[in-house]
Amino acid sequence: MHFTVLSDDSSAQVALTEQVETVLDREVRFVKGVGPKRAEALGRLGIETVRDLLLHLPRQYEDRRHARSVRELEVEKPAVVCGTIAHVSYRPTHGPRGGVLQVQVDDDTGTIALVWFNARPRWQKSFPVGETISAYGSVTFYAGLQMVNPDYEVGRTPEESEKFSRILPVYPLTEGVSQRLMRRMVASALEMAADRAAEMFSPARLKEKGLPGIKRALRDVHFPRSMAAQRAARRRLCYEELFLFQTALAVRRAAVARREGMSFKVGPNVDRRIRSLFPFEFTEAQDRVIAEVAADMRSPRPMNRLLQGDVGCGKTVVAVYAMLAALAESSQGHQVALMAPTEILAEQHYLTLESLLEKASLRTALLTGALSAAERRDTLSRLAAGELDLVVGTHALIQPDVEFHNLALVVVDEQHRFGVRQRLELRRKGPPPDVLIMTATPIPRTLALFCFADMDVSIIDQMPPGRRPVATELKPPGRWEEAFEAARAELARGRSAFVVYPLVEEKRDLDLTSAREGYRQLAEEVFPDYACCLLHGQMPTARKREVMKGFRDGHYRVMAATTVVEVGVDVPRATVMIVQHAERLGLAQLHQLRGRIGRGEHAGRCFLLADPGTETAERRLRVLTETNDGFRIAEEDLRLRGPGELFGTEQSGMPEFRFYDFSDLALLQETREDAAAVVAADPHLTEPSNALLRRRVLARYGKRLGFADIG
Ligand code: ADP
Numbered sequence: 001m002h003f004t005v006l007s008d009d010s011s012a013q014v015a016l017t018e019q020v021e022t023v024l025d026r027e028v029r030f031v032k033g034v035g036p037k038r039a040e041a042l043g044r045l046g047i048e049t050v051r052d053l054l055l056h057l058p059r060q061y062e063d064r065r066h067a068r069s070v071r072e073l074e075v076e077k078p079a080v081v082c083g084t085i086a087h088v089s090y091r092p093t094h095g096p097r098g099g100v101l102q103v104q105v106d107d108d109t110g111t112i113a114l115v116w117f118n119a120r121p122r123w124q125k126s127f128p129v130g131e132t133i134s135a136y137g138s139v140t141f142y143a144g145l146q147m148v149n150p151d152y153e154v155g156r157t158p159e160e161s162e163k164f165s166r167i168l169p170v171y172p173l174t175e176g177v178s179q180r181l182m183r184r185m186v187a188s189a190l191e192m193a194a195d196r197a198a199e200m201f202s203p204a205r206l207k208e209k210g211l212p213g214i215k216r217a218l219r220d221v222h223f224p225r226s227m228a229a230q231r232a233a234r235r236r237l238c239y240e241e242l243f244l245f246q247t248a249l250a251v252r253r254a255a256v257a258r259r260e261g262m263s264f265k266v267g268p269n270v271d272r273r274i275r276s277l278f279p280f281e282f283t284e285a286q287d288r289v290i291a292e293v294a295a296d297m298r299s300p301r302p303m304n305r306l307l308q309g310d311v312g313c314g315k316t317v318v319a320v321y322a323m324l325a326a327l328a329e330s331s332q333g334h335q336v337a338l339m340a341p342t343e344i345l346a347e348q349h350y351l352t353l354e355s356l357l358e359k360a361s362l363r364t365a366l367l368t369g370a371l372s373a374a375e376r377r378d379t380l381s382r383l384a385a386g387e388l389d390l391v392v393g394t395h396a397l398i399q400p401d402v403e404f405h406n407l408a409l410v411v412v413d414e415q416h417r418f419g420v421r422q423r424l425e426l427r428r429k430g431p432p433p434d435v436l437i438m439t440a441t442p443i444p445r446t447l448a449l450f451c452f453a454d455m456d457v458s459i460i461d462q463m464p465p466g467r468r469p470v471a472t473e474l475k476p477p478g479r480w481e482e483a484f485e486a487a488r489a490e491l492a493r494g495r496s497a498f499v500v501y502p503l504v505e506e507k508r509d510l511d512l513t514s515a516r517e518g519y520r521q522l523a524e525e526v527f528p529d530y531a532c533c534l535l536h537g538q539m540p541t542a543r544k545r546e547v548m549k550g551f552r553d554g555h556y557r558v559m560a561a562t563t564v565v566e567v568g569v570d571v572p573r574a575t576v577m578i579v580q581h582a583e584r585l586g587l588a589q590l591h592q593l594r595g596r597i598g599r600g601e602h603a604g605r606c607f608l609l610a611d612p613g614t615e616t617a618e619r620r621l622r623v624l625t626e627t628n629d630g631f632r633i634a635e636e637d638l639r640l641r642g643p644g645e646l647f648g649t650e651q652s653g654m655p656e657f658r659f660y661d662f663s664d665l666a667l668l669q670e671t672r673e674d675a676a677a678v679v680a681a682d683p684h685l686t687e688p689s690n691a692l693l694r695r696r697v698l699a700r701y702g703k704r705l706g707f708a709d710i711g
């Protein structure tokens with residue numbers, strides 16, 4: 001979906017900004033005190049330019065502003081002390097590494113020893129008895145109070161010392177760059193370039209938001225005057241980063257809204273006809289979502305809707321409704337495409353549709369990588385000629401040679417794989433089609449607003465009647481056998497079981513039982529009386545299909561599988577799932593997995609075999625035993641593991657943020673509203689005051705969001 005949203009220009013304002021900022025884009029070796037060799041070391045930290053160095057943020061800070069008396073010192077805490085050098089001793093140790101230097105420091109309240117190991121004898125000379133000394137370090141207790149390897153300054157009180165009256169940054173480092181050196185390099189980069197950083201926000205906005213300007217923020221994020229100033233600085237950088245992203249989305253959304261799409265007549269007759277195809281009543285949630293979808297379809301604005309809901313909540317039903325509604329006026333020659341993430345799922349959808357549409361006399365086809373060249377050519381030519389009404393397929397649908405005659409609606413079943421949306425570029429003539437995307441990954445509301453800011457979101461939060469939640473138990477080591485016992489009991493009643501393994505094959509460094517090895521154990525030792533099978537993602541498709549069919553038909557009763565079963569297996573007789581090494585998987589993923597069982601008349605039981613190790617890991621898994629609410633589970637995952645786990649960073653299309661870490665979800669909402677206001681007032685960002693904003697948005701998100709004319 002490429003369309004012109006922003007076109008680049010080089011207004012005087014932008015040119016000016018560029019000139020001012022060029023120093024930021026210079027190679028880092030030009031910073032005073034860096035040079036070619038250190039620049040190479042910095043390269044390992046991803047620091048190439050002056051800008052990169054300025055944006056290399058501290059991971060923490062040492063607040064050295066408050067000196068304490070010896071009596072006030074607390075063990076295990078870092079502190080600054082100041083006193084008089086009372087005694088110096090040096091004890092050589094055997095070996096080449098020097099000895100132990102001990103400097104006893106007294107103040108009015110007590111004594112502390114500063115200790116250096118691997119010290120040279122001549123170091124003693126640096127500590128004249130009777131001199132004032134200030135020191136910073138972590139306080140320990142070893143036959144008295146100690147600081148090991150403290151930072152120190154002789155002859156100055158903390159107030160007189162540059163390094164003890166400040167908050168110092170602590171940076172992520174690399175070999176060849178010490179903390180001191182990094183501080184010096186950052187300081188000279190600030191000196192050289194901080195004042196050249198261009199300000200994106202007006203003074204009025206900064207004031208309204210209570211944010212410091214960019215120059216102040218850059219300084220305060222490295223060498224803050226107070227921790228409050230540091231927090232404000234970081235917030236400013238996060239705000240700017242999110243604001244850019246939200247602006248990009250808002251621009252895109254506005255552009256989408258301006259486009260003329262198709263409108264469909266979805267009237268009561270069509271509605272009745274479609275409903276009569278299903279052997280059940282729709283749930284309230286389905287009805288609500290269908291009403292939202294139908295309203296989108298009636299409107300000439302192209303639908304761009306995300307449909308969320310747990311596995312099995314009946315999303316496919318909604319999708320089928322939309323497809324049939326789009327095809328209802330046969331005189332229009334509309335075409336509909338349904339895209340699934342795997343061949344197996346595409347086939348499954350195709351079969352479901354075929355059985356539903358028996359009477360509807362629609363011309364349908366399946367388009368996957370499994371077609372022969374001749375079949376594919378034939379299908380493509382019928383698509384282009386308008387001789388097919390409905391096509392179901394995989395990514396094969398979005399190959400460049402696929403052309404539609406009159407594509408009216410695209411449904412994408414993403415399951416848990418995100419990112420298709422970004423690549424969705426179906427060839428078609430005429431106006432843009434309506435788009436409906438289904439996902440089984442529950443996305444916390446705040447985050448959904450953010451990731452899908454250019455889409456409308458519908459949620460099915462209700463299961464069809466009769467579906468019971470899957471009872472889930474966490475089994476620590478020592479109690480795993482109980483899970484296998486329970487599985488045997490279910491098998492004896494004629495039901496089937498999944499055993500899930502996180503990996504296909506043993507990796508040396510990870511002590512995980514692989515699916516392959518697990519399969520052998522299951523077949524030979526654990527369930528010798530039942531036919532077992534193995535399913536994993538690396539198997540050829542034909543073999544996968546055979547195995548799935550065998551399992552569905554009850555020929556196989558136990559399936560050892562990798563997490564591929566997450567996607568699309570519908571086996572009503574499967575009532576037990578045992579997940580090995582559950583601690584290795586995300587909560588959302590585990591939740592999807594267990595959605596695969598208990599889909600028939602009998603309730604499902606899921607056992608998480610885990611060696612959680614830590615309390616957090618255990619608390620995390622426990623959430624699954626307490627709730628079946630996918631959204632709550634997703635929130636928890638987001639909180640504990642970050643968005644990468646939820647989306648799979650690579651293909652998610654989620655931008656990588658440099659500063660923002662998702663700990664402040666409210667900031668998402670705030671920037672969304674602020675960006676929306678700016679774009680509402682200036683949809684193309686052509687106002688001179690938005691010149692820098694527009695430039696940044698184009699540079700950062702132009703390609704990703706399919707903005708044309710990136711220049
Ligand atoms: P999803 O796509 O959300 O995973 P499906 O649409 O595949 O869910 O529905 C899961 C199962 O529930 C299917 O077998 C479907 O026929 C059935 N189903 C869906 N909606 C209802 C309903 N309202 N009443 C009864 N069964 C339903």
Ligand code: MG
Binds near residue numbers: 312315
């Ligand atoms: Mg489905």
